Amino acid sequence: MRLGVLCSGGKDSWYACQLAMQKEEVSCLISIRSENEESYLFHTPDIHLVPLQAEAAALPLVTAETAGIEEAELADLERAVSLARERYGIEGIVTGALQSVYQATRIQRVCRTLGLWCFNPLWYTEPDRYLQSLIRAGFVVVVSGVASEPFTADWLGRQIDEGALADLRKYAARHRITLTGEGGEYETLVLDAPVFRKRIVIGNAEKEYAGFRGTLRVRSAWLEAK
Amino acid sequence: MILLVDLCFRPGSLSRDEFVGPVARIVERAGEAWREVHFSQAGSADLTGIRGIILCGTALQDNLFSEQAALSGPLSGAGLPVLGICAGMQALCLAFGGSILPACEIGMIKVRTAVQDPLLGSPGEFEAFGLHSFACEPPPGWIVTAVSDTCVQAIRHPHQPIFGVMFHPEVRNDLVVERFCALCRGGDAGCNKNTH
Numbered sequence: 252m253r254l255g256v257l258c259s260g261g262k263d264s265w266y267a268c269q270l271a272m273q274k275e276e277v278s279c280l281i282s283i284r285s286e287n288e289e290s291y292l293f294h295t296p297d298i299h300l301v302p303l304q305a306e307a308a309a310l311p312l313v314t315a316e317t318a319g320i321e322e323a324e325l326a327d328l329e330r331a332v333s334l335a336r337e338r339y340g341i342e343g344i345v346t347g348a349l350q351s352v353y354q355a356t357r358i359q360r361v362c363r364t365l366g367l368w369c370f371n372p373l374w375y376t377e378p379d380r381y382l383q384s385l386i387r388a389g390f391v392v393v394v395s396g397v398a399s400e401p402f403t404a405d406w407l408g409r410q411i412d413e414g415a416l417a418d419l420r421k422y423a424a425r426h427r428i429t430l431t432g433e434g435g436e437y438e439t440l441v442l443d444a445p446v447f448r449k450r451i452v453i454g455n456a457e458k459e460y461a462g463f464r465g466t467l468r469v470r471s472a473w474l475e476a477k
Numbered sequence: 478m479i480l481l482v483d484l485c486f487r488p489g490s491l492s493r494d495e496f497v498g499p500v501a502r503i504v505e506r507a508g509e510a511w512r513e514v515h516f517s518q519a520g521s522a523d524l525t526g527i528r529g530i531i532l533c534g535t536a537l538q539d540n541l542f543s544e545q546a547a548l549s550g551p552l553s554g555a556g557l558p559v560l561g562i563c564a565g566m567q568a569l570c571l572a573f574g575g576s577i578l579p580a581c582e583i584g585m586i587k588v589r590t591a592v593q594d595p596l597l598g599s600p601g602e603f604e605a606f607g608l609h610s611f612a613c614e615p616p617p618g619w620i621v622t623a624v625s626d627t628c629v630q631a632i633r634h635p636h637q638p639i640f641g642v643m644f645h646p647e648v649r650n651d652l653v654v655e656r657f658c659a660l661c662r663g664g665d666a667g668c669n670k671n672t673h
Contacts (some may be wrong), residue, residue, distance in 0.1 A: 274491045352606060352648065356584035359537060359608060363583065368538045370491045375499035375647060
């Protein structure tokens with residue numbers, strides 16, 4: 252089955268992509284850039300790096316812009332998915348949805364409207380096992396945004412490795428955050444993945460941080476051989 | 478030991494982790510072991526040590542299970558308790574003489590229970606996650622235990638511990654699966670038993 256993967260550039264999109272590539276044919280990535288930083292569906296801090304990720308994975312990319320107005324952005328998603336179907340003949344969509352009923356419901360409705368399959372291979376996955384799998388599989392994932400206590404500015408750009416996972420476990424126990432960032436407590440950016448043929452190198456990035464909210468603004472990045 | 482039946486279109490499909498995995502984790506948390514079989518092999522499944530069977534759901538576009546007859550094996554398996562979830566409830570309906578008809582729900586829905594039920598508890602209303610493109614016309618004599626504005630949401634066999642829910646309990650309603658596991662452990666799977 253030919254599939255398109257909804258890609259925000261973060262760990263969940265790319266892990267779902269890898270799972271999809273193991274079982275079906277991933278024909279393209281689909282990326283929605285939202286102008287609204289509060290968008291529940293699409294906003295991530297470094298979504299402008301998805302084209303570089305697509306190049307690293309040698310996958311075609313279909314992109315669409317959205318103003319990020321609630322519900323209206325679904326029409327933008329539908330437009331992008333329709334375009335992916337026209338260009339690459341996809342029969343279904345893959346998402347990295349973990350537990351968000353809000354996101355899953357809306358994407359399922361778009362797929363039903365278009366007569367496409369919808370796959371959510373990380374749906375209600377066990378968070379700790381998932382993060383361990385991600386690390387052991389060789390994903391290089393850095394934190395690109397934080398929006399919750401107790402994340403300090405040091406977390407921006409920090410790699411999700413065993414040490415970070417140990418800290419996240421403590422935070423989850425003490426501060427009621429989700430281990431995976433499902434509640435928007437932190438956002439991630441994938442720099443390398445098993446499906447990447449090249450890895451991403453960040454040249455220049457700036458940290459914006461105040462009151463437990465922060466963003467890693469990547470100003471320059473490029474690919475290098477693995 | 479609970480037998481989880483994967484009703485998705487292919488063994489080990491990309492849908493498996495979405496519809497079988499979350500149920501398996503609830504069963505684990507409820508203290509039960511589980512093993513898994515794809516519906517295409519369910520007719521010859523080894524039921525040794527099995528205390529209950531859960532027929533899991535499928536993707537919206539995936540209705541292949543409804544064309545297969547291989548479900549009859551575990552369904553008739555030695556009077557074991559059975560819980561059918563979404564596609565699983567549809568499979569139960571078809572196996573016992575009911576039918577399915579197009580009816581779609583996607584997202585959180587209100588479910589109303591009218592009777593005391595071992596899996597759903599006391600009569601009342603709760604929110605649940607719906608994801609289906611077909612609904613059930615229950616088999617003759619089966620008891621409708623819950624409905625939504627769109628369709629029948631839960632049924633049970635009049636005499637055997639066989640249950641169906643159209644909503645997905647693995648999303649925000651773990652208790653339904655936990656109660657089913659408790660019912661399987663208890664041995665007395667009578668439908669009048671209250672697991673509160």
